[in-house]
Amino acid sequence: MNLFSHFRGARLWAATALLPLVLTAADQDLGDINRPGGANLFAKPIPVYITGYSGEVDSVLKNDLFFMGMDSVPEAQANYILSGKFDGSQIEGSLMDKVNKNYLTRQAFRGGNARVQAHTLADTIAVALARGPGIARTKVAFKAKKGQVSEVFISDYDGFNLQQVTQDSTLTVAPCWAGREVLYYTSYKLGNPDIYYHKLTTGERHPIARYLGLNTSAAVSPDGQHVAMILSKSGNPELYVSDLGGGNLRRLTTTPQEESSPCWSPDSREICYTSRASGINRLYRISAEGGAPRQIATIGASNCTEPSWSPDGKLIAFTSQAGSFRVCVVEAKGGEAVVLVEGEDPSWAPNSRAIAFVKRQNGNRVLSLLDGYSKRTKDVARVWESTSQPSWSR
Amino acid sequence: MKKNISNFYRLVPVLLLIVLVSSGCSRRSVYGTAVPGRNTNVGDDGTGARPPRTIDNGPTIGPGTGGITPTPIPVVEGNVPNADDAGARDKWDNAIEDRSKFETQTVYFDYDKFNIKPTEVEKIRTVATHMKANAKHLVVVEGNCDERGTEEYNRALGERRAQAIREFLAREGVAPDRVRTISYGEDRPAENGHTEAAWSKNRRGVFVLMTPK
Numbered sequence: 001m002n003l004f005s006h007f008r009g010a011r012l013w014a015a016t017a018l019l020p021l022v023l024t025a026a027d028q029d030l031g032d033i034n035r036p037g038g039a040n041l042f043a044k045p046i047p048v049y050i051t052g053y054s055g056e057v058d059s060v061l062k063n064d065l066f067f068m069g070m071d072s073v074p075e076a077q078a079n080y081i082l083s084g085k086f087d088g089s090q091i092e093g094s095l096m097d098k099v100n101k102n103y104l105t106r107q108a109f110r111g112g113n114a115r116v117q118a119h120t121l122a123d124t125i126a127v128a129l130a131r132g133p134g135i136a137r138t139k140v141a142f143k144a145k146k147g148q149v150s151e152v153f154i155s156d157y158d159g160f161n162l163q164q165v166t167q168d169s170t171l172t173v174a175p176c177w178a179g180r181e182v183l184y185y186t187s188y189k190l191g192n193p194d195i196y197y198h199k200l201t202t203g204e205r206h207p208i209a210r211y212l213g214l215n216t217s218a219a220v221s222p223d224g225q226h227v228a229m230i231l232s233k234s235g236n237p238e239l240y241v242s243d244l245g246g247g248n249l250r251r252l253t254t255t256p257q258e259e260s261s262p263c264w265s266p267d268s269r270e271i272c273y274t275s276r277a278s279g280i281n282r283l284y285r286i287s288a289e290g291g292a293p294r295q296i297a298t299i300g301a302s303n304c305t306e307p308s309w310s311p312d313g314k315l316i317a318f319t320s321q322a323g324s325f326r327v328c329v330v331e332a333k334g335g336e337a338v339v340l341v342e343g344e345d346p347s348w349a350p351n352s353r354a355i356a357f358v359k360r361q362n363g364n365r366v367l368s369l370l371d372g373y374s375k376r377t378k379d380v381a382r383v384w385e386s387t388s389q390p391s392w393s394r
Numbered sequence: 395m396k397k398n399i400s401n402f403y404r405l406v407p408v409l410l411l412i413v414l415v416s417s418g419c420s421r422r423s424v425y426g427t428a429v430p431g432r433n434t435n436v437g438d439d440g441t442g443a444r445p446p447r448t449i450d451n452g453p454t455i456g457p458g459t460g461g462i463t464p465t466p467i468p469v470v471e472g473n474v475p476n477a478d479d480a481g482a483r484d485k486w487d488n489a490i491e492d493r494s495k496f497e498t499q500t501v502y503f504d505y506d507k508f509n510i511k512p513t514e515v516e517k518i519r520t521v522a523t524h525m526k527a528n529a530k531h532l533v534v535v536e537g538n539c540d541e542r543g544t545e546e547y548n549r550a551l552g553e554r555r556a557q558a559i560r561e562f563l564a565r566e567g568v569a570p571d572r573v574r575t576i577s578y579g580e581d582r583p584a585e586n587g588h589t590e591a592a593w594s595k596n597r598r599g600v601f602v603l604m605t606p607k
Contacts, residue, residue, distance in 0.1 A: 145581070148581075166469070171578065173545070173549075173581065174546060190483075190487075191483075191486070191487065191576075192576055193577065202470060203470040204470045210483075212482050212483060213553060213574075213575055214549065214550065214553040214575075214577050216546060216549050217546045217549070230546070232550075232557070235557075236557060237553050258550040258551065258553070258554055259550070260547045260549070260550040261544070261546045274547060281547065305543075305546075305547045306547070321543070321544065325544070344544055345544060345545065363588045
């Protein structure tokens with residue numbers, strides 16, 4: 001059964017979604033992102049002049065390219081020119097080096113719909129300008145809440161093609177992708193927070209951890225072999241790892257305090273997590289095989305939770321809470337923390353540049369996307385009363 | 395809500411036009427292009443080529459979303475595998491829930507703390523007394539947090555609060571296997587406000603009496 005066969009009226013949806021991405025009124029300024037040495041942690045955007053497109057295709061292209069480090073600029077300021085057209089059935093695009101007049105790539109795509117074609121062209125341009133892997137056709141899973149109920153949803157990274165995954169009419173929280181077809185999440189469906197495996201293409205699901213007490217915060221290793229999770233079956237909440245079906249469960253931490261929110265290193269050898277072992281929340285990393293945890297220094301940031309390891313392995317994004325919540329990054333080996341934006345619960349895009357995170361607005365939460373270099377954010381249309389806990393697919 | 399609906403209907407002619415234009419063009423089979431590049435079909439990534447769509451089952455305007463409630467993906471429930479101690483939950487699953495019995499015994503906590511405050515001790519002793527006098531009764535302790543913490547951290551903190559109450563009950567002579575903990579983190583606030591007045595009511599442990607069927 002195809003995942004998308006249940007999604008009728010796709011074009012109607014795309015048109016009525018009224019541009020889920022809303023550019024925030026003012027760019028946030030939380031001080032200098034630059035390190036003392038002056039280097040931004042992210043690559044400078046490549047100025048591209050985009051011509052020949054209009055309407056939805058034009059806005060999709062520009063938005064995709066922005067989150068992949070390519071800014072749409074007037075011709076005079078551009079280093080590259082992307083020209084082409086969309087004729088209703090196919091998209092064409094040529095990327096030219098403005099100085100040498102060389103074509104880096106020439107592409108035409110048909111099939112799918114206008115958005116998919118524009119996303120596909122954007123990914124091709126990103127790869128041609130060494131800003132890959134493309135993220136334009138990735139998805140984000142998240143929690144949406146309404147009153148006492150929350151469910152897991154997925155959508156394109158830009159908020160389009162929204163689909164409701166669960167219908168448990170209870171609390172279903174903390175989704176995590178495993179590849180592109182499987183989600184793990186926590187559902188209270190059986191009267192307890194249990195961790196579920198859910199294959200989206202078939203709808204098949206089953207619990208993989210339903211011990212007494214807390215079973216939550218599933219994180220699947222990038223190699224798709226293991227699940228890290230938080231269980232309280234043996235006392236206070238501790239970090240465990242199992243195989244994909246929940247078997248071969250191993251306990252990794254033995255502290256008198258609680259652990260929370262694990263994530264994996266891109267090589268699947270280490271797990272980064274939060275522990276209050278020292279009295280306040282700090283980040284630690286531990287071998288997935290077990291052993292001694294090492295604290296990750298986050299100089300300048302306190303009460304650190306919700307780590308997310310960048311796919312290129314260099315940075316760990318996390319939430320620092322001191323009064324308000326801030327999304328920060330630190331080098332994976334530890335060091336000085338850099339504030340990116342007001343918000344929490346970061347999840348990296350595959351390009352290690354864009355980050356999905358959560359803003360609090362008037363008591364509710366909304367997902368937003370951040371460009372690491374510029375710190376500009378775009379909010380994704382809210383679903384129900386509150387959207388949070390993003391997990392960006394690889 | 396009214397505004398959303400009228401906006402929606404204002405869009406209908408636009409939508410019909412979009413659908414007509416895109417479906418009309420999608421049957422074009424001639425590939426004529428000024429671009430001498432590759433002609434690549436989109437669709438191998440699972441987001442691609444689709445049969446023509448109809449609009450009869452279009453999205454509806456959802457309350458409070460300003461948007462759309464999409465069609466959920468059907469769920470096929472698999473077998474529940476036997477976890478090591480999954481059977482230990484059966485006695486709770488087969489009991490009748492009474493949320494009012496210990497309504498006034500709700501235990502409150504300080505911000506980001508899970509220690510039992512002296513003001514809360516008598517409440518737990520009241521529950522302990524009942525449990526010792528009714529040997530077949532069970533109790534669920536629900537741990538909750540205010541919203542001033544990150545979500546999964548709060549789920550862990552709520553569990554610790556519930557566990558702290560269970561430990562206190564154990565010291566009062568209630569066997570731990572008669573007490574089950576469940577954490578809702580910050581997801582089940584008693585008060586919806588965003589001030590200390592609400593937060594102080596949300597940092598709590600709730601007792602739910604369970605009597606065998």
